[in-house]
Amino acid sequence: MTRILLRNKLDDCIAAWQKAGFSVLAPVRRHEMSSFGEVQKASDMAFDLVLPERTIKDHFFPQTEPLIKYKISKHQIDSETMTPPDQKRVFFGVRPCDASGLAIDDPLFGWDYKDDYWFKRRENSVIVTIVCTEADDFCMCTSVKLSPDSAKGADVLLRPLLNGAGWQVEAVSERGTALLETISPLLQENSEPTAPLPQVAEKFDVEKVMEWLADPASFESQFWKDIALRCVGCGSCTFLCPTCHCFDIQDEGDTYQGIRRKNWDSCSFANFTMHTSGHNPRNTQSTRWRQRIMHKFNYYRGKFGVNSCSGCGRCTRQCPVDMGITETLQAISTLPR
Amino acid sequence: MGIQEQYRSEAAALLSSGEVKLVIGFGAGSTADRRRPLFARTPDEAQKFVLDAACIANLSTYLVTEGLLSDGKKVAVFLKPDGIRSINILISEAQLKPEQVVILGYAIENGKEITPLEGRNISDFSIGEQIRSLTPPPHILQEAERIEEMSATERFEFWKEHFAKCIKCYACRQVCPMCYCRRCIVDVNQPQWVSTSSHTLGNFEWNLVRAFHLAGRCAACGACDRACPVNIPLRLVNYRMGKEVIDAFDYCAGENSNQKPVLASFKQDDPETFIL
Ligand code: SF4
Ligand code: SF4
Ligand code: SF4
Ligand code: SF4
Numbered sequence: 001m002t003r004i005l006l007r008n009k010l011d012d013c014i015a016a017w018q019k020a021g022f023s024v025l026a027p028v029r030r031h032e033m034s035s036f037g038e039v040q041k042a043s044d045m046a047f048d049l050v051l052p053e054r055t056i057k058d059h060f061f062p063q064t065e066p067l068i069k070y071k072i073s074k075h076q077i078d079s080e081t082m083t084p085p086d087q088k089r090v091f092f093g094v095r096p097c098d099a100s101g102l103a104i105d106d107p108l109f110g111w112d113y114k115d116d117y118w119f120k121r122r123e124n125s126v127i128v129t130i131v132c133t134e135a136d137d138f139c140m141c142t143s144v145k146l147s148p149d150s151a152k153g154a155d156v157l158l159r160p161l162l163n164g165a166g167w168q169v170e171a172v173s174e175r176g177t178a179l180l181e182t183i184s185p186l187l188q189e190n191s192e193p194t195a196p197l198p199q200v201a202e203k204f205d206v207e208k209v210m211e212w213l214a215d216p217a218s219f220e221s222q223f224w225k226d227i228a229l230r231c232v233g234c235g236s237c238t239f240l241c242p243t244c245h246c247f248d249i250q251d252e253g254d255t256y257q258g259i260r261r262k263n264w265d266s267c268s269f270a271n272f273t274m275h276t277s278g279h280n281p282r283n284t285q286s287t288r289w290r291q292r293i294m295h296k297f298n299y300y301r302g303k304f305g306v307n308s309c310s311g312c313g314r315c316t317r318q319c320p321v322d323m324g325i326t327e328t329l330q331a332i333s334t335l336p337r
Numbered sequence: 338m339g340i341q342e343q344y345r346s347e348a349a350a351l352l353s354s355g356e357v358k359l360v361i362g363f364g365a366g367s368t369a370d371r372r373r374p375l376f377a378r379t380p381d382e383a384q385k386f387v388l389d390a391a392c393i394a395n396l397s398t399y400l401v402t403e404g405l406l407s408d409g410k411k412v413a414v415f416l417k418p419d420g421i422r423s424i425n426i427l428i429s430e431a432q433l434k435p436e437q438v439v440i441l442g443y444a445i446e447n448g449k450e451i452t453p454l455e456g457r458n459i460s461d462f463s464i465g466e467q468i469r470s471l472t473p474p475p476h477i478l479q480e481a482e483r484i485e486e487m488s489a490t491e492r493f494e495f496w497k498e499h500f501a502k503c504i505k506c507y508a509c510r511q512v513c514p515m516c517y518c519r520r521c522i523v524d525v526n527q528p529q530w531v532s533t534s535s536h537t538l539g540n541f542e543w544n545l546v547r548a549f550h551l552a553g554r555c556a557a558c559g560a561c562d563r564a565c566p567v568n569i570p571l572r573l574v575n576y577r578m579g580k581e582v583i584d585a586f587d588y589c590a591g592e593n594s595n596q597k598p599v600l601a602s603f604k605q606d607d608p609e610t611f612i613l
Contacts, residue, residue: 032568064534137368230374234508320564322366322373
C-alpha cells in the first residue's frame with residue numbers, strides 16, 4: 001500500500017499549503033509562454049506540458065536581482081543590502097531534469113562563498129517532482145545518467161497513476177515529509193498501478209564524451225570550428241538551461257546613487273570574456289561553444305564531481321539554428337579515436 | 338530533376354569550378370520537421386543540402402559574419418524572396434558587395450510548393466512590386482489590427498506583458514541580417530548606455546532601441562519572431578514600423594539595391610509633420 005493524492009483533491013491541497021504559509025508555483029501558460037508561475041487552483045496549472053519553456057531556475061536565480069542600494073554623498077557612502085523575499089514556496093509539478101538542475105547548481109553557489117540569494121530561496125522552497133509519462137524528441141536525461149523518474153533535487157516525488165486520477169506520493173527528504181504532513185488528510189492509501197515511464201533513448205555515450213574532452217589534444221581540434229559554424233551566439237541555450245549559472249554584476253544608476261544588480265550572463269556572448277584592453281581570449285563563436293561544452297562536461301565535473309547538464313533538451317529545442325548540446329555530444333562520442 | 342537535386346548539383350558545380358568558396362544552404366535537422374543551416378566547402382558536402390518547404394530560415398544573416406567576405410571571394414547562399422530583400426538592404430547600406438554573393442533563389446507557395454527562382458546575381462531579381470504588396474500572414478495581420486484598435490493604455494499593457502518576459506538573450510538580434518553592428522549599442526559598456534538588466538524597464542529599452550534601429554530596414558523575414566524563446570511577437574513591432582515608414586516616406590526597404598537608406602538620406606519633400 002502506498003499513499004496517493006487524487007487530482008480532484010488538488011484544489012484542497014493548494015488551499016492547505018497556502019494556509020500553511022506557502023505560495024504554490026506550478027507550470028502555467030501565460031502570455032504565450034510556459035513557465036513556473038504562482039497558482040491559486042488546479043485549473044491554473046498546465047499539466048499537458050512535457051516541460052515548460054522556462055526553467056524553475058528563474059525562481060532561484062532570477063534574470064536580474066538587486067543586491068545593494070547605494071547612495072554616495074560628500075563624506076559617506078550609504079548602502080543597504082537587498083535580500084530576496086523569504087516567502088515559503090511549493091513548486092508543484094517540477095520535472096526531474098529541472099529539479100536535478102537545482103541540485104547540480106547547489107555546490108556552485110556554495111563553493112568558496114555561500115550565495116544567500118540562492119540558498120535562502122532553496123531553503124524556503126519545497127520541490128514536488130512529477131515523474132514523466134511523456135517525452136519529446138529533445139529529452140535526453142538518460143544520456144546524462146538521469147532518468148524520467150529521477151528523485152534528484154526533489155523533496156517529494158509523485159508518480160502518475162495509470163488511470164490518470166492522481167499520483168502516488170513519496171517523500172524523499174525531510175522537507176518533503178514535513179510538506180506531506182500539511183496535507184495528510186487529503187492523502188489516501190491505495191495500490192493503484194502507476195503509469196509506465198516514457199522511453200528516452202540514450203543519444204550519446206557520455207563517458208566517451210568526457211574522455212575525449214579530457215584529452216588536452218582535443219582542445220585545439222578542428223572539430224570545434226566545424227560544429228560551431230552555424231551558431232549565431234545568442235544566449236538562448238544558456239538562459240533556458242536549468243544549470244547554466246553565469247552572471248554579471250552591474251551598477252545601475254548615476255554617479256550618486258543606484259542599485260547593484262546580479263544579471264544573467266552567457267558564455268555565448270562575445271562580451272563575456274572581453275578584456276578592458278580590447279583583447280578577447282574567446283574571440284570566435286567556436287571558442288565560446290567549446291567553453292560551454294567543456295564547462296559542462298569537463299571543468300564542472302572536475303570541480304564538483306557532476307556534469308552541469310540535466311538533460312532537459314531545452315538547448316536544442318529552443319535553438320534558432322537547431323544546434324544544442326545533443327548534436328555536439330553525439331558527434332564527439334562517434335569521433336574516430 | 339527536383340529543386341533539391343538541381344541546387345545540390347549547382348552548388349557542387351560552383352564549388353568545384355572555384356567560383357565560390359562556400360555555399361550556405363540547409364541540411365537535415367535534429368527532427369524530421371527541422372532544417373538547419375549547412376555550410377558546404379566541397380562538392381561532396383554539397384550533396385547533403387536539403388531544400389524543401391521546411392527551409393524557411395533567412396540565411397543571409399551569415400553573410401555579415403565578421404571576416405567572411407573580407408578576402409573578396411564569393412559565397413553562394415540559398416535564399417527566399419525575404420532573403421533576397423535582405424541582400425538588397427545590405428547592399429544599399431554598403432555591407433555587401435553585390436558581386437560577392439551568388440543567389441540560389443527559391444520560393445515557397447502556400448507553405449508547401451517550392452519552386453526555383455531564376456537568376457544568380459542580385460540584379461537578376463526584381464522583387465520590388467512583390468515586396469510592396471507583401472502582406473504579413475493573416476494571423477499577424479489580424480493581430481496587428483487588433484492592437485491598432487486598442488486604447489493607448491491597453492496597448493501599453495499588451496506590450497508590457499510581452500516585454501516583461503524578455504530575457505535579453507539577444508537571439509532576435511543575432512539571427513537578424515540587419516543587426517550587423519559589430520558592437521550593438523547594448524553591448525557598449527563604457528559607458529553602459531542601455532542597462533543590461535532584464536527587468537521590464539530594461540526590456541522596454543532594449544526592444545524599443547531595436548525597433549527604432551530597424552525602422553525602414555526590416556526585411557520582414559520573421560527570423561527574430563521565430564527565434565525569440567519567450568514568444569514575444571516581434572514581427573508585429575517590425576511590421577508596424579515598416580508600415581510607418583512606407584506611409585511617411587513612400588519607402589519600402591529592400592525593393593532594390595540602389596535605394597538610399599531612408600533614415601540616412603534626405604528629400605526636399607520629406608514630410609515634416611513630426612516637427613513640433
Ligand atoms: S547554440 Fe543555438 S541557442 Fe546556443 S548560442 Fe548558438 S545559436 Fe544561440
Ligand atoms: S545543457 Fe541543454 S540539455 Fe543540458 S541541462 Fe542545459 S539546456 Fe538542458
Ligand atoms: S527585424 Fe526580424 S523580421 Fe526584420 S529582418 Fe531582422 S530578423 Fe527579419
Ligand atoms: S529574442 Fe526575445 S527574449 Fe531574446 S532578447 Fe530578443 S526579445 Fe528578448
